[in-house]
Each structure stands twice: as structure tokens, then as C-alpha cells.
Amino acid sequence: MIFLxxxxxxxxERSWADSILKKDVLNTAAAQSLSQTASEPSEPSVLKPLKxxxxxxxxxxxxxxxNGLPDGLAVDLLRLFSEAAGYxxxxxxxxxxxxxxxFEQDYDIYYSSGRVKAPDYARSTTPFYIxxxxxxxxxxxxxxxxxxxxxxxxxxRLSIGYRSSDTLARYLSNMATNNALIALPNHDAAxxxxxxxxxxxxxLPSDLGKLLFNERQLSQFQPLEATLFLEENSFIVNPNxxxxxxxxxxFLQNQKKSGDLQANIEKWISLPAARSEEQDVLSLxxxxxxxxxxxxxxxxxxxxxxxRNVEKQAAELNQLNHANEELWTxxxxxxxYKNEYYISLSHELRTPISLILNAVNAVxxxxxxxxxxxxxxxxxxxxxxxKNNSMRLLRVINNLIDANQLENKDYTLDLKRVDLxxxxxxxxxxxxxxxxxxxxxxxxDAHLKTLEATIDPYELDRILLNLIxxxxxxxxxxxxxxxxxxxxxxxxxxxxxxxxxxxxxxxxQNAFLxxxxxxxxxxxxxxxxxxxxxxxKQLIELHRGTLSPIxxxxxxxxxxxxxxxxxLSDDHNKLSSGKSLFYDRGRxxxxxxxxxxxxxx
Numbered sequence: 001m002i003f004l005x006x007x008x009x010x011x012x013e014r015s016w017a018d019s020i021l022k023k024d025v026l027n028t029a030a031a032q033s034l035s036q037t038a039s040e041p042s043e044p045s046v047l048k049p050l051k052x053x054x055x056x057x058x059x060x061x062x063x064x065x066x067n068g069l070p071d072g073l074a075v076d077l078l079r080l081f082s083e084a085a086g087y088x089x090x091x092x093x094x095x096x097x098x099x100x101x102x103f104e105q106d107y108d109i110y111y112s113s114g115r116v117k118a119p120d121y122a123r124s125t126t127p128f129y130i131x132x133x134x135x136x137x138x139x140x141x142x143x144x145x146x147x148x149x150x151x152x153x154x155x156x157r158l159s160i161g162y163r164s165s166d167t168l169a170r171y172l173s174n175m176a177t178n179n180a181l182i183a184l185p186n187h188d189a190a191x192x193x194x195x196x197x198x199x200x201x202x203x204l205p206s207d208l209g210k211l212l213f214n215e216r217q218l219s220q221f222q223p224l225e226a227t228l229f230l231e232e233n234s235f236i237v238n239p240n241x242x243x244x245x246x247x248x249x250x251f252l253q254n255q256k257k258s259g260d261l262q263a264n265i266e267k268w269i270s271l272p273a274a275r276s277e278e279q280d281v282l283s284l285x286x287x288x289x290x291x292x293x294x295x296x297x298x299x300x301x302x303x304x305x306x307x308r309n310v311e312k313q314a315a316e317l318n319q320l321n322h323a324n325e326e327l328w329t330x331x332x333x334x335x336x337y338k339n340e341y342y343i344s345l346s347h348e349l350r351t352p353i354s355l356i357l358n359a360v361n362a363v364x365x366x367x368x369x370x371x372x373x374x375x376x377x378x379x380x381x382x383x384x385x386x387k388n389n390s391m392r393l394l395r396v397i398n399n400l401i402d403a404n405q406l407e408n409k410d411y412t413l414d415l416k417r418v419d420l421x422x423x424x425x426x427x428x429x430x431x432x433x434x435x436x437x438x439x440x441x442x443x444x445d446a447h448l449k450t451l452e453a454t455i456d457p458y459e460l461d462r463i464l465l466n467l468i469x470x471x472x473x474x475x476x477x478x479x480x481x482x483x484x485x486x487x488x489x490x491x492x493x494x495x496x497x498x499x500x501x502x503x504x505x506x507x508x509q510n511a512f513l514x515x516x517x518x519x520x521x522x523x524x525x526x527x528x529x530x531x532x533x534x535x536x537k538q539l540i541e542l543h544r545g546t547l548s549p550i551x552x553x554x555x556x557x558x559x560x561x562x563x564x565x566x567x568l569s570d571d572h573n574k575l576s577s578g579k580s581l582f583y584d585r586g587r588x589x590x591x592x593x594x595x596x597x598x599x600x601x
Contacts, residue, residue: 050087050244052078053102054111056094057186059208060268061129061233062111064093073268074111074235077128077261081251096185108244109235122236125248128255129233129265133168134206134223135160136194136213156552159199161190168203180553187212194221207269349396352389359386391594398591399531403514406538413456413542415568420451420492424483427461430589431468435596440472440479447486454568458583459539463547464496465592466532467560471498472596487566494562502558508549512537544568 054062054074065071070091082089094102099116112118156178162168164183172181182199184190191212194202204212206223213221237245255261359382366378405411424444431442464483472479477499484495503511514534540547545564552559 047086047088049090050078050082050109051090051092051107052109052111053092053094053099053105053107055096055099055116057096058111059211062093073129073265074233076264076268077252077255078109080255081248084251085247108238108241109248111235118236121239123239123242123245125235125237125245126252127234128252128261131233132206133203134209135201136204136209136221136223137201139220139222157550158201159551160201160203161193161199162203163187163190178553180551191216349393352392355389356386356393359383359389388594391591395591395594396531399535403531403535403538406535406542407514411538411542413459415454415456417452417454418457420453420455421446421448421485422450423457423460424464424485426585427464427589428483430586431465431593434586434589434593435472438472438596440481442468442479442481443483445482445484447484451485451487451492453492453564453566455543455564458588459542461585461588462592463536463539463562465589466536467496467498469593469596470532471500471558474500474502476501490566492564492566494564496560496562497557499557502556503549505549505551540564 056062056064058072060073062070062072062074070093075091078089078091081087092107096116099110099112102110110118118124159180159182161182161184162172163186169183180199182193184193187204187208190202190204193199195218202209209223213219235248237248252261255264362382363379402411421444424446428442428444432440468481471481475498480499482495482497484497486493511533514531537547540562543564545562547560547562550559550561
């Protein structure tokens with residue numbers, strides 16, 4: 001009995017323990033099941049795709065960074081908008097040419113910064129960035145050329161490069177400016193054109209212009225103070241996505257109100273500042289590394305030093321060879337110019353001599369015939385040919401001698417105090433009389449009745465007669481010449497304007513050089529020794545003045561500006577060559593225009 005009671009008790013305890021164990025197992029399984037259920041990821045929500053296309057070179061708005069990823073102010077805004085509105089952003093940044101043909105494709109948004117004209121059916125969002133444009137000029141020339149005044153006065157004397165843009169082109173056309181405006185494909189082309197002196201100034205966004213000049217270390221180019229105009233930047237939304245435009249506008253408004261938009265703009269348009277170097281605290285490992293590096297450097301220094309010396313010497317030799325090649329090429333070109341010039345000069349001397357001999361031979365033949373009678377009109381014609389060509393030879397020789405004296409700094413003026421208005425009027429009378437019956441319109445427009453100036457009247461007449469001679473020779477119709485005289489507090493200004501075929505802007509600088517000739521297109525128009533513009537420029541500079549061509553958009557003919565100081569220094573006033581004792585204005589006009597008279601006989 002006792003044994004049965006003990007056996008029953010053991011069985012009951014075992015069944016109770018089994019129940020407890022089963023309960024623990026079930027609880028553990030339930031806990032594991034809950035844990036697995038909690039740790040399993042939920043299905044990802046589906047995002048709406050947002051397709052965007054833009055220019056890949058429109059810094060700082062939209063561009064491809066150095067890691068090959070889209071970046072920029074507009075890209076940041078689109079990423080923030082996509083995260084807030086539940087879109088999956090798909091960016092496609094392309095070149096300018098690619099973007100022009102992509103408008104018909106399926107894009108939700110495209111951004112062009114005004115460079116590509118948007119389709120008429122496109123919808124623009126509210127502007128998120130106002131871009132300031134400024135005129136960048138050479139700081140060294142800013143004061144002397146007065147760019148700011150020239151631009152504001154719409155003078156027609158500036159050539160300005162700018163990046164081609166729809167918005168920009170509309171603004172400039174509304175201004176109706178007379179300045180020469182050159183549209184370029186991108187900002188880099190505008191900058192390169194300014195550096196190559198293709199135009200006087202360049203129109204760039206103020207932030208981008210400063211960054212470009214800063215990257216190239218061109219500190220001499222600075223923007224003018226005044227902001228010339230503004231351009232709005234916004235997103236263009238597919239017209240079928242009205243809700244998208246509403247969402248994007250609402251997002252931009254919230255960005256503006258919170259100040260986040262302005263902070264984002266300032267982050268992108270501010271120039272990168274130089275980062276300050278902080279001294280690191282060296283640990284024991286740093287010390288060990290430095291000691292190891294110093295030991296390695298000590299072993300490798302000698303071989304490295306020798307290698308660098310060899311490379312340096314090789315680079316110096318290459319540089320010297322390159323410089324010698326450039327010098328050799330320049331010397332060869334200079335000698336070629338001189339040879340070509342002296343060949344042309346020889347031809348110029350031979351032509352009048354041949355004409356003189358022909359005239360003398362004709363008179364001689366008439367004297368040897370039996371009748372010995374020569375009609376008066378033919379006698380006058382032959383003597384006139386001989387006289388004009390003799391004067392033409394004398395003019396060439398005088399110019400050759402004067403050019404050498406000017407080059408050797410051995411030429412002296414004969415300065416006088418004269419009435420410039422009267423002197424110019426007398427010169428015009430003589431020119432009209434000597435060239436008769438050649439048709440010529442020449443007028444003087446003087447803003448003052450009298451204007452006293454200290455000049456050499458003989459040399460001033462030579463300068464103007466050289467310009468008049470060119471105007472007549474290089475003209476396909478009736479020559480028309482206008483002289484405009486005015487002055488300010490310190491400078492006398494004489495503008496010379498004609499209707500000749502003119503000189504291209506790319507060639508005009510060579511026309512003022514001694515040994516350079518005009519190209520064949522102009523050389524065929526008339527013969528000449530090529531001294532005119534060189535002598536004119538040298539003589540006006542002896543007066544402490546300048547002679548410079550002025551080019552404007554759609555200009556016809558040539559426009560020269562002569563500037564002479566109103567008051568010369570005391571030392572300069574003492575100059576005297578004594579030419580005035582023998583000066584005959586009529587003889588000088590006949591001499592300087594003898595080439596014209598020869599061609600018309």
C-alpha cells in the first residue's frame with residue numbers, strides 16, 4: 001500500500017513537471033513567433049517617378065560634379081521636394097544641343113536657365129532665384145576708357161560678349177543698344193573671348209563671373225558697380241501635370257517663408273573660401289609614423305633630389321629651345337615683312353619714275369619731228385604728269401626719312417599757339433581747291449567758334465591729309481568726310497569720319513605698324529608706300545596725344561579719334577624745328593595729295 005502511494009505521488013509530480021515544461025516551450029515558441037513577426041520588414045511603399053531634364057553645365061544651378069553625379073542649387077531643391085512629396089527623382093542632365101531636341105519627349109520638369117526657349121504650352125513655376133548680371137572689364141583700363149559711362153550713354157563704342165540666352169537676348173533687344181553685342185555658346189567662351197581681346201567687356205552673372213576669374217587667378221578683371229539687369233530662374237512643368245505644378249509652387253513658397261531657400265542659394269553662389277589649417281594633436285602612433293616617414297625620406301632623398309635636378313634641367317632646356325624657336329620665327333617673320341615692304345616700296349618708286357620718263361619722252365619725240373609743234377593741251381598734260389609724279393616721289397622719300405627719324409627719336413615739332421577752328425577751315429579750302437574737279441564732300445562741325453591750342457600746324461595737316469588720301473583711294477563712290485571738333489577741360493578731340501570701304505577690326509592694328517602691309521583685298525585698291533597711318537600715329541603721339549580707330553555695330557566707313565592735350569608741359573612747349581619759316585599749306589596739300597592727282601590724270 002505504501003509502495004502504491006509512493007508510485008502515484010511520483011507519477012503526479014512527473015505529469016506536473018511535464019505540463020510546466022510544455023507550457024514553457026509553448027511560451028518560448030510564441031515569443032519567438034512574435035519576435036520573428038516584429039523583425040520581418042514591411043513591404044516598401046511605391047514612389048511616383050519624377051523625371052527631370054536640365055543642362056549639365058549651368059553652374060551653380062545644375063551640373064555634373066567631379067564624382068559624375070548631378071549637383072547644384074536646382075538639384076538640391078528637387079531632391080528636397082521629392083522627399084517631401086513622395087516622388088522618386090530621376091535626373092537626366094544633358095548638353096545644350098541635346099536639350100534643344102528633347103522638348104517633345106516625356107519629361108515632367110525641365111530646367112534651362114533661360115538658355116533654351118521653352119515650348120509655348122509649358123508652365124513655369126514661381127521664380128526661386130534672381131540672377132544678377134554685371135559687366136566685367138579690365139581694371140587697368142576701367143578709368144581711362146570710362147566703360148560705365150560708355151555703356152549708360154549707349155555710345156556704340158563698346159563690343160560686349162555674353163552667353164546666348166533667350167531671356168538675355170530679349171532684354172538686350174528691348175534696350176535697342178548701339179553697342180556691338182556678341183552672343184556666345186557658354187560662359188567659358190565669353191571669358192576666353194575677353195582674354196583674347198575679341199571685345200572690350202563681357203556680361204556675366206556676378207557670382208559666376210567672380211568664380212571664373214577667381215579660378216583662373218585673373219584679378220585684373222572686376223565687375224562694374226552697377227547691376228545692369230536681372231533674370232528670373234524657375235522650373236518648367238509639363239502642362240498635363242497641373243497638380244505637380246501646384247505642389248512644386250507650394251514647396252518653393254514654403255522654402256522662401258522658412259528661409260531655407262535663401263540659405264541654400266547663399267551656399268551655392270558664395271565663392272569658396274580658403275580653409276584654415278588646424279594643427280592635429282599627434283598621438284604615439286603619429287610620432288612613430290613621422291619617425292618612420294623621416295627615416296624613409298632620408299634614404300630616398302638623394303635619389304629623389306637627383307631625379308628632380310635632372311627633370312628641372314631638362315625642363316629648362318626645353319623651355320630655352322621653345323623660346324629660341326619663337327624668337328627665330330619672329331625674326332624670320334620680321335625679315336619677311338621687311339623684304340615684302342621694300343619690294344612694295346621699290347615698286348612705288350619705279351611707277352612715278354616710269355611715268356615721268358614717258359612724259360619726257362613724249363615731249364622729246366614731238367621736238368624731233370619735222371613740224372616741231374606740240375599742242376598746248378598735250379604739253380600741259382605731259383608737264384602735269386611729270387610734276388605730279390615728281391611730287392609723289394618727293395613725298396615717298398620725305399616719309400621714308402621722317403619714319404626713320406621718328407623711329408630713332410630724332411624728330412622735333414615746331415609748336416605754335418593757333419586757332420584750331422581757323423586752321424582746319426583753311427586746310428579744307430585748300431583740299432577742295434587742289435582736288436578740283438574730283439568730287440569730294442568734306443565738312444567741319446566745330447562746337448566752338450574758336451579754339452586756341454598749342455600744336456604743330458604743319459604736322460597736324462600731314463596727319464589729316466594722310467587720312468583724307470586713304471578715304472579717297474579706298475572708296476567705291478563719292479568720298480564724304482566729316483571732321484567733328486570739340487573739347488573738355490583737358491583734351492581736344494577731333495573725330496574723323498568717312499564713307500570708305502574701311503579696314504576690318506582684326507587688321508587695323510597691323511595697319512599702324514611700319515613694316516606691315518594691308519592684305520591683298522585692300523592693296524589692290526591703290527598703290528602706296530604704306531607710311532600714312534604709321535606716320536600719323538607717331539606724329540600725334542609726339543603731341544602727347546593718341547590716334548585710335550573706333551568701331552561700332554553696323555558701322556559704315558572708318559572712324560578715327562584724335563586726342564591732343566589742351567595744355568602741354570613747359571618743356572614740351574619749348575620744342576621747335578623751324579619748319580614754320582618755310583611752311584606753305586598749298587604746297588603741302590599738293591605734295592600729300594599728288595598720288596590722288598596722278599591717278600586721276
